[in-house]
Amino acid sequence: MREVYVVGIGITSFTRLEYPLSEIAAYPAMVALKDAGLSKVDHVYVANMASARLNHQSGLASAVVDSLSLTPAGATTIENGPASGGSAILQGFLGIASGMFDVALVTGAERLREVNNLEATEVVAALAHPLAEQIYGVTLPSLAAMFTRLYMQKYGVTERHLGMVAVKNHDNALDNFYAHLHEKITIEGILDSPEASTNNPYVAEPLRFFDCCPVSDGGACVILASKEVAQKLGKPMIRLAGVGQATDTHCVHERAEPTDLLAVRGAAEQAYKMSGLTPSHVHVAELHDAFTILEIAESEEVGFFKKGEGHLALERGETRLNGKLPINTSGGLKAKGHPVGATGIGQAHEIVLQLRGEAGKRQVKEAQVGFTCNFGGFGNNVVCLIFKRED
């Protein structure tokens, strides 16, 4: 396999965007092409979850490649639920590693705010099993809520721990221009004050409003290239050193141990193995905190902390920006936002910024190795990526 490098990155604000979906995908691609100093690519991958249903548009990649005037380059749309972005990066990686392509542009976009929040929740709920989950009214927040209750009982996680994840990630997002939410929150405001139940109502008990990511529009792009191309372009050498993907049962109730996220564990193990690195090498990580509990659970499954001890590391401040292992420096899905198809690429964007030393006020000092976990369905399809700065 050939080595694969990230040579360009681009992003839109994650927020409500009032322009067409194909432009949300193309804009970050233009930024990334400019960043890389490239005007041609061999293949375009476009990650998106729900364009046919939300935006009346299918075959998004065909629209995007033409809009960018990159025809006749090959173009492929990748729909893999909330893990679409990570999956598209993995496909781009394979294209370069195999020697078939020298430059692959991987962009992702979602325009969820075309519909109201209940409809958006329903579109996302289509990820659940149609006959054994969807018919009951199961939504992603409800699956996360049932998981949270088991986690609380087994490991002693409390609402306060969940609130600490939200406060930390909102704080990080304050310094991220592209984040959806620029809103300082406090434990007092969301849990302790007499107004807390109004500020922070239940969405699916025990999860509250500030335990859930916002419904965002947005796009993000990374350009992958061979070592030869990367060396010519002269950007910092950021290698995509490890990739991994694993799956789990479609129905959450079929999992032998319902508090395990085996797909996260499996995807992370593969990525570590390929890169020759271990969790102790990681300096900065973006984890898929669509719900606050997921940051805690994933931080354990990817090997940063022992199972059942992620909330203790959080309590000690180890995952804060100035901690031992900063998690979700971008604000995470919780505060940066979750434009579903773009999310996995947005995570990679943040890690590349960090490894280049371009993350501004949220820069992690001397970060050389970064990790992302992009979590699809309720943990039934997960992609983990490891990036390493080499120069």
Added chain:
Amino acid sequence: MALEILAYKCRKCGDLHYPLRMVCKKCGKNEPHEFDTVPLPKRGKLLTFTTVHNLPPDFKVAKLNLGIVELENGMRITGQLKIPAPKMGMPVTGKVEIVREADYSKNYGIVFYPA
């Protein structure tokens, strides 16, 4: 006859599945549709639950209790709860009822009550 929720028993190894899958998860050896149907038990204990406040728009209620129940035979099922104050581990018993209605369709599924 009371309505049932069916589990799928592999004709090769006897392992039970719910919901239906094409290939047995235990032995992986069956031909297509090589499963016998067996009614799932209706009694069990509540493993975990939630009260959902942001339901899909076709639900005409403000909130709904959902849960995962561990049935008497050790299998698990997701269902609705008609239990005012659910508690983890409480004994429950299920009935098959209409759980979601659209304009031209009625979906039947399991609803659990206190045992």
